[in-house]
Amino acid sequence: MDQSLNFDAIVVGSGITGGWAAKELTEAGLKVLLIERGRKIEHQLDYDTEMKAPWEMPFRGEGDADLYEREYAVQRLNRHFTEFTQGHFVNDAQNPYQTGPDTQFTWFRSYQLGGRSLTWGRQSYRWSDYDFGANKRDGHGTDWPIRYADLAPWYDKIEDFIGVSGAAEGLPQLPDGKFLPPFALNVVEQAARERIMAAWPERRLTIGRTANLTREKDGRGPCQSRSICARGCSYGAYFSTQSSTLPAAQATGNLTLITDAAVEKIDYDPKTRRVTGVRWIDSKTRTRRQATARLVFLNAGAFNSVHLLLNSATEAMPGGLANSSGVLGTHIMDHANTLSAAAIMPGFEQWTSFGNRPTGVVIPRYRNMETMDGTGHTRGFSFQGGALQSTWTAGKREGGIGADYKAKLRKPGPWRMVLVAFADCVPRASNRLTLDRTKVDANGIPQLRIDFAFGAEENAALAQAKADATEMLTKAGGHVMFGFDRPGAGGTAIHEMGGARMGSDPATSVLNKWSQAHDIANLFVTDGAQMSSSACQNPSLTYMALTARAAAHAVSLLKSGAI
Amino acid sequence: MTGWNRRSFLAAAALVAVQAAAPSGAEVLRRLDPKEEPPPHCRMLMRLVADLVIPDTDTPGAGAVGVGDFVLVALAHGLEGTRRAPATDPSFAPYLRADGSLDHAGWLESRLGEDWLSLPPAQRHDRLAALDAAAFSGDPAAAPWRAIKALILTGYYTSEVGGSQELNYELVPGRFDPKVPVTPETRAYSSDWTAVDFG
Numbered sequence: 169m170d171q172s173l174n175f176d177a178i179v180v181g182s183g184i185t186g187g188w189a190a191k192e193l194t195e196a197g198l199k200v201l202l203i204e205r206g207r208k209i210e211h212q213l214d215y216d217t218e219m220k221a222p223w224e225m226p227f228r229g230e231g232d233a234d235l236y237e238r239e240y241a242v243q244r245l246n247r248h249f250t251e252f253t254q255g256h257f258v259n260d261a262q263n264p265y266q267t268g269p270d271t272q273f274t275w276f277r278s279y280q281l282g283g284r285s286l287t288w289g290r291q292s293y294r295w296s297d298y299d300f301g302a303n304k305r306d307g308h309g310t311d312w313p314i315r316y317a318d319l320a321p322w323y324d325k326i327e328d329f330i331g332v333s334g335a336a337e338g339l340p341q342l343p344d345g346k347f348l349p350p351f352a353l354n355v356v357e358q359a360a361r362e363r364i365m366a367a368w369p370e371r372r373l374t375i376g377r378t379a380n381l382t383r384e385k386d387g388r389g390p391c392q393s394r395s396i397c398a399r400g401c402s403y404g405a406y407f408s409t410q411s412s413t414l415p416a417a418q419a420t421g422n423l424t425l426i427t428d429a430a431v432e433k434i435d436y437d438p439k440t441r442r443v444t445g446v447r448w449i450d451s452k453t454r455t456r457r458q459a460t461a462r463l464v465f466l467n468a469g470a471f472n473s474v475h476l477l478l479n480s481a482t483e484a485m486p487g488g489l490a491n492s493s494g495v496l497g498t499h500i501m502d503h504a505n506t507l508s509a510a511a512i513m514p515g516f517e518q519w520t521s522f523g524n525r526p527t528g529v530v531i532p533r534y535r536n537m538e539t540m541d542g543t544g545h546t547r548g549f550s551f552q553g554g555a556l557q558s559t560w561t562a563g564k565r566e567g568g569i570g571a572d573y574k575a576k577l578r579k580p581g582p583w584r585m586v587l588v589a590f591a592d593c594v595p596r597a598s599n600r601l602t603l604d605r606t607k608v609d610a611n612g613i614p615q616l617r618i619d620f621a622f623g624a625e626e627n628a629a630l631a632q633a634k635a636d637a638t639e640m641l642t643k644a645g646g647h648v649m650f651g652f653d654r655p656g657a658g659g660t661a662i663h664e665m666g667g668a669r670m671g672s673d674p675a676t677s678v679l680n681k682w683s684q685a686h687d688i689a690n691l692f693v694t695d696g697a698q699m700s701s702s703a704c705q706n707p708s709l710t711y712m713a714l715t716a717r718a719a720a721h722a723v724s725l726l727k728s729g730a731i
Numbered sequence: 732m733t734g735w736n737r738r739s740f741l742a743a744a745a746l747v748a749v750q751a752a753a754p755s756g757a758e759v760l761r762r763l764d765p766k767e768e769p770p771p772h773c774r775m776l777m778r779l780v781a782d783l784v785i786p787d788t789d790t791p792g793a794g795a796v797g798v799g800d801f802v803l804v805a806l807a808h809g810l811e812g813t814r815r816a817p818a819t820d821p822s823f824a825p826y827l828r829a830d831g832s833l834d835h836a837g838w839l840e841s842r843l844g845e846d847w848l849s850l851p852p853a854q855r856h857d858r859l860a861a862l863d864a865a866a867f868s869g870d871p872a873a874a875p876w877r878a879i880k881a882l883i884l885t886g887y888y889t890s891e892v893g894g895s896q897e898l899n900y901e902l903v904p905g906r907f908d909p910k911v912p913v914t915p916e917t918r919a920y921s922s923d924w925t926a927v928d929f930g
Binding site: 221222226228229230235237247267287352353365392393394395396491515518519520521522523525554556557558560561562563564566568569570571572573577578584586631 | 867
């Protein structure tokens with residue numbers, strides 16, 4: 169055993185929550201090992217395609233479709249996946265997973281320093297007590313052991329540090345945060361906001377709350393309105409591990425970072441009922457290594473954290489680490505997500521916009537709040553989207569050749585507006601992660617198997633969302649062209665979560681209210697795996713708040729000698 | 732065009748990179764395995780077709796910026812779904828590959844007529860215009876043209892000329908202005924990525 173690899177804490181995974189865990193624990197004075205399965209990507213130095221034009225790329229930014237079909241069959245479906253960003257997504261052929269016979273699940277992954285913090289959509293929303301109270305209210309899943317008041321100060325802390333631009337609206341279902349100035353609505357969205365609110369005062373179209381800086385902050389530059397964030401941003405204008413939490417952790421002098429290191433097991437001592445460290449495979453040398461620590465934070469991404477717990481089963485815990493309840497891997501969720509309506513928006517032809525705003529608009533949940541007015545569902549849905557103009561790609565759908573056709577494509581096209589629904593996903597025991605022991609990965613580790621299906625609640629919510637979106641865009645002056653009422657495959661929203669849910673009862677949940685394993689006092693899981701319900705807004709801000717809160721609790725336990 | 736289907740990623744990347752820098756036929760050909768090289772008449776046909784879709788005006792057209800060769804590379808690599816099996820139409824049979832996909836370039840050559848290259852320009856235009864009209868009025872036998880046309884647009888508007896002279900290109904706008912008046916001089920931005928993806 170290499171004694172130099174003995175730490176106060178080990179953080180597994182360097183994405184959105186891993187970066188936060190590393191920052192909080194190092195700033196509290198702990199010696200921390202941050203371990204990342206993917207390659208090192210240095211801020212500003214390694215964003216290779218950031219400044220490239222399409223004509224500088226081998227396939228003009230479109231990428232090699234043949235290659236993508238063979239090796240990126242899932243990742244290529246991600247809206248941020250392009251030839252410019254393909255290096256920030258996993259190679260599916262090299263990183264396989266299994267799905268059940270009735271499951272369609274697109275698992276979008278980024279295995280690299282910074283994880284999905286480099287490729288995320290940056291939408292940053294607080295959850296409310298409609299969300300933390302959802303399970304108790306309708307009986308699905310298990311009640312959250314926390315409420316909004318428990319998290320509010322931690323949301324403050326996170327927003328203060330990462331920088332979130334947005335507009336305060338005073339809505340109880342989407343609590344306001346500590347915002348940087350908002351991006352503006354364009355002319356169509358501004359008109360839509362006013363017309364929708366005039367007809368339905370409870371439906372509030374507002375600018376998306378996004379972790380892009382609208383002014384300089386702590387050495388990070390303001391957003392340049394490029395909206396190509398997933399290439400990496402040398403301005404540091406959006407929150408990523410590289411731009412924000414990693415430099416803070418490194419500044420303490422307490423951080424050790426190891427990349428290219430895929431953790432395969434967490435070590436557990438049944439005598440002390442504590443985890444003692446982790447083992448990993450160095451992907452460059454193919455050697456196995458290990459490190460020890462007084463506490464472990466799992467931040468590998470919801471499904472990979474569960475995978476790691478399942479794969480760390482021991483004689484003492486044969487069903488997986490921290491799984492005395494038997495619920496580990498169950499009740500996974502992803503928002504039911506679909507394009508509810510797309511409309512042509514006439515009357516604004518004299519206006520266009522300049523620059524690429526890195527966020528769309530949002531219409532927060534308005535159903536099933538004080539009045540249960542959902543048709544066939546008990547929870548919420550919200551919309552994201554925006555108004556945009558077409559450009560040359562619209563010509564692919566149009567007949568014509570020659571100079572007139574070329575002249576037409578020179579102009580910005582007609583305004584359109586889209587509303588995309590995100591519906592709350594009911595936690596179900598049948599939606600679960602298991603190990604497929606018949607299929608192993610390149611390291612000989614059983615692959616993750618995903619069994620997942622949406623149900624009647626989500627389908628009903630999306631049916632109502634389609635009807636609502638259609639009437640709103642019509643009221644806003646649009647001519648609705650089409651819309652859908654069925655969800656995309658699981659994983660489409662890239663909000664996969666659950667599997668190690670939080671709850672008060674150790675018999676029915678994996679984690680307590682501090683994101684701490686009921687079974688193992690020095691093990692914390694603070695990524696999406698901890699979620700007990702899904703809400704209908706983006707979850708990353710909540711993961712970050714829960715991580716900072718858990719880190720403070722862990723430090724206090726460590727300092728008091730309790731762990 | 733057989734034998735040119737499965738070129739390596741690197742060979743094609745080199746080809747396209749060379750086109751971007753200097754769209755000269757001789758340069759391109761030197762980078763290719765002779766076995767993989769499309770015959771000259773095939774390159775000429777695709778160049779002329781591209782140029783009829785996007786001709787020279789006050790900015791250069793698609794022919795001048797190497798779009799024909801881009802389309803051939805893109806077809807070989809399945810962009811616009813061109814390596815997936817097409818909707819079945821009996822007329823496609825002679826141009827189906829072993830994997831069920833359509834040899835779009837061979838199909839186009841046949842569809843335009845073996846004599847197309849030797850026709851006067853006005854007749855070449857009229858035949859292509861007729862094919863375009865058929866494809867966009869729902870004729871299933873003309874449907875593959877839509878993918879070829881899409882690749883011509885991609886080749887042109889992602890070229891430096893198409894992207895930054897015919898349209899505007901601004902990699903670093905520096906600000907978002909939500910309300911800008913449209914004037915006769917207004918041009919779309921090829922760097923409006925949301926419009927490119929979802930417009």
